[in-house]
Amino acid sequence: xxxxxxxxxxxxxxxxxxxxxxxxxxxxxxxxxxxxxxxxxxxxxxxxxxxxxxxxxxxxxxxxxxxxxxxxxxxxxxxxxxxxxxxxxxxxxxxxxxxxxxxxxxxxxxxxxxxxxxxxxxxxxxxxxxxxxxxxxxxxxxxxxxxxxxxxxxxxxxxxxxxxxxxxxxxxxxxxxxxxxxxxxxxxxxxxxxxxxxxxxxxxxxxxxxxxxxxxxxxxxxxxxxxxxxxxxxxxxxxxxxxxxxxxxxxxxxxxxxxxxxxxxxxxxxxxxxxxxxxxxxxxxxxxxxxxxxxxxxxxxxxxxxxxxxxxxxxxxxxxxxxxxxxxxxxxxxxxxxxxxxxxxxxxxxxxxxxxxxxxxxxxxxxxxxxxxxxxxxxxxxxxxxxxxxxxxxxxxxxxxxxxxxxxxxxxxxx
Ligand code: SAJ
Numbered sequence: 264x265x266x267x268x269x270x271x272x273x274x275x276x277x278x279x280x281x282x283x284x285x286x287x288x289x290x291x292x293x294x295x296x297x298x299x300x301x302x303x304x305x306x307x308x309x310x311x312x313x314x315x316x317x318x319x320x321x322x323x324x325x326x327x328x329x330x331x332x333x334x335x336x337x338x339x340x341x342x343x344x345x346x347x348x349x350x351x352x353x354x355x356x357x358x359x360x361x362x363x364x365x366x367x368x369x370x371x372x373x374x375x376x377x378x379x380x381x382x383x384x385x386x387x388x389x390x391x392x393x394x395x396x397x398x399x400x401x402x403x404x405x406x407x408x409x410x411x412x413x414x415x416x417x418x419x420x421x422x423x424x425x426x427x428x429x430x431x432x433x434x435x436x437x438x439x440x441x442x443x444x445x446x447x448x449x450x451x452x453x454x455x456x457x458x459x460x461x462x463x464x465x466x467x468x469x470x471x472x473x474x475x476x477x478x479x480x481x482x483x484x485x486x487x488x489x490x491x492x493x494x495x496x497x498x499x500x501x502x503x504x505x506x507x508x509x510x511x512x513x514x515x516x517x518x519x520x521x522x523x524x525x526x527x528x529x530x531x532x533x534x535x536x537x538x539x540x541x542x543x544x545x546x547x548x549x550x551x552x553x554x555x556x557x558x559x560x561x562x563x564x565x566x567x568x569x570x571x572x573x574x575x576x577x578x579x580x581x582x583x584x585x586x587x588x589x590x591x592x593x594x595x596x597x598x599x600x601x602x603x604x605x606x607x608x609x610x611x612x613x614x615x616x617x618x619x620x621x622x623x624x625x626x627x628x629x630x631x632x633x634x635x636x637x638x639x640x641x642x643x644x645x646x647x648x649x650x651x652x653x654x655x656x657x658x659x660x661x662x663x664x665x666x667x668x669x670x671x672x673x674x675x676x677x678x
Contacts, residue, residue, distance in 0.1 A: 265453040267378065268292060269340045273365040275302050275333060277528075277591070278382060278422045279346030280311065281318055281429045287325035289458045294340065295333040296368070306333035314590040314619060317430040337368035342378040342454060345369075345393070346422070348528070349383045355535040357386045362393055370400035375413025378450045380420050384475050384529065386536040390419040390468035394443050407444055416447035419468045420455060421475035426527070427589050437461035441471025479533040480548050485519045486530070487551035490558050493521035497565075504675035523651050523673040524558040524596030526585030531555070531594050559600045562649075562673055566604060569647045569669035574610040579636065579645035582652025583617040583624070590619035597651035598624055604649075605630040614641035618656045642668075650676055 268291060272283040275297040287293040297303050305312050309326040311319045325331035337343075347361035362383060369379060379397070381390050394406045394417040405412040419441045424432040438459055442448025448465045455463055466474075489507065496503035507518045525531045534552050538545045570576045585595035592598050605613050605627070614636030615623065627633050638656065642648065642664050650657060653674040662677055670677065 265457050267341045267450075267454050270294075270342045270344060270454070271296055271338055271340045271369075272344045272346060273297075273337065273368065274345065274347035274361075274383075275299075275306060275312075276346065276348070277313065277315070277426060277429070278424070279344070280306065280322065281315065281424070281433055282344060282346060282382070282422070283331060284318065284321040284325050285430070285433050285458045287328075287331035288321055290330070291457060293325070293331045294338050295331065296335070296337050297333065298335060298364075300335055303333040303335055306331070315429050316427065321430060337365075337372055339372040339374075340377075342380065342450075343369050344380045344382055344420075346382040349385055349389075350528075351532055351535055356539045357389070357536050359385070359389055359392065362389065363396055366393055366396050367400065370397050373397070373401055373404060373415055375404055375415065378416045378418070378447065378454065380418050380451050380454070382420055382422050384421060384479075384533055384536075385419070385472050386476070386540055387469045387472045389472060390417060390441065390443060393417060414444075416442070416444065416450050417468075418442040418447040418451040419471045420451055421471060423475065423478060426586075426591060434458060434460050438463045439466060439471045439474050440464070441466045441468040443468050473537075476533045476537050479530045480537055480551070482519075483525060483530045483534050483555060484547060484551040486522070486525055487554040489519045489521040490524075491554055492518070494558075494561060502678060504678040520675065521673070522558070522596070523562050523600055525555040526593070526595040526597070527591065528593045559596045559603065562596075562600050562651075562671065563603050563607060565671045566647060566649055567607070569671060570608060570611060573646060574608070575612070576608070576646040577612045577614065577644045578604065578608070578647045578649055579641040580604070580613055580615045581638075581648065581650045581657050582654055583615060584619055584652050584654070587653045588619075588655055592620070592624050598626055600649075600651060601633060602626050602630070605633045608632075612644075614644060616641050617652075618654060639664075647671065650674055 271294045272279045273296045275295045283293045283295040309323040311322050345365045350358045352358050405414045408414040440448050440451045452463045493503040510516050534548045538549045580601050583597045613633040616638045647669045650672045653676050
């Protein structure tokens with residue numbers, strides 16, 4: 264039974280803001296904390312700074328009912344949910360500096376008895392590190408009540424929602440909660456039960472951390488298999504989409520879809536945390552990363568073949584997001600491919616169609632031969648059409664429009 268009435272969510276990004284909104288929608292008083300004052304202002308106006316289905320109405324409702332507000336300073340409260348980024352360093356180890364910065368905000372507010380939940384995807388041992396880091400700042404407290412000191416309760420509860428379905432999956436997915444102590448896990452479980460209708464499974468913090476990394480690595484390895492099949496099939500003159508469809512009729516085969524590479528901030532990152540933790544053992548996991556990371560170069564080769572010496576060709580690039588029907592360009596192979604294409608084919612004109620953005624991202628904005636185009640006009644002007652994202656808008660393209668054009672379809676939309 265949850266007794267926590269006031270929560271601060273640190274980091275109002277793709278996970279923190281939906282979590283804050285759904286807690287607030289279920290009666291908890293939530294303060295969302297973010298270092299970006301623009302994000303804070305927009306949330307306080309009841310607006311959402313990025314596209315995610317249904318999130319806007321949750322945020323607007325929670326703000327108007329005064330259950331959700333945003334601030335740049337961490338308040339004194341009963342529970343803290345840390346949902347800040349964990350990018351990787353140049354050597355592909357995890358950068359936990361945002362977690363430590365969140366801890367520095369939380370530490371002075373503690374009086375003992377608070378629950379602190381780390382949601383950020385983290386290498387094994389990070390929750391323990393967070394707990395010890397806070398105790399380092401507050402030696403008057405403890406993690407387990409030892410030496411008669413007041414304890415704080417620290418747990419890890421990895422998020423596993425799929426961008427594009429976040430508001431549904433926050434409610435319906437099962438969750439894993441790993442505590443530094445059994446009591447911390449039980450407190451966290453009770454808090455998530457406020458909105459989570461899935462099963463809430465309790466374990467220790469390191470297993471919970473590893474479970475999240477393993478889920479995303481599992482998907483990465485399976486996508487790598489599909490991407491490798493697409494390269495093999497191309498060499499053998501076989502239609503990979505038909506091949507996979509046929510093989511998937513087997514009752515125990517379920518091959519994923521090839522694409523232009525793997526993007527987003529999770530699947531392309533998390534496997535490296537396992538590789539960093541066990542470099543000599545994580546061979547398949549590392550190879551899957553390398554296979555998926557090599558796919559953009561292969562796509563560029565395919566476009567180069569289609570341009571076939573026509574240096575001033577017009578290439579329509581359809582999609583920049585890292586996957587369909589979202590506006591998230593983070594770690595998007597489509598952005599990397601477009602940038603490399605622009606550099607490799609300096610005399611070609613590259614028209615980018617991305618219905619979810621209003622301007623080109625920083626990496627592309629400086630290129631003189633890359634500009635944002637409108638769908639119909641770009642298709643009409645194109646010698647080569649490169650489909651990188653299977654947005655719904657592109658599914659409606661009349662295939663007749665593509666007659667006479669060279670098409671590189673990395674998502675199997677027109678196969
Ligand atoms: N992709 C393919 N082929 C496929 C499936 C995906 O090429 O068959 C590509 C996508 O185009 C995209 C990338 O993989 O570039 C990742 O997309 P995704 O839909 O597989 O995953 P994410 O990154 O949006 O969300 C994942 C999810 N993890 C799993 O499905 C195991 C989500 O549940 C996690 O919460 C999320 O990572 C996260 O935050 O870790």
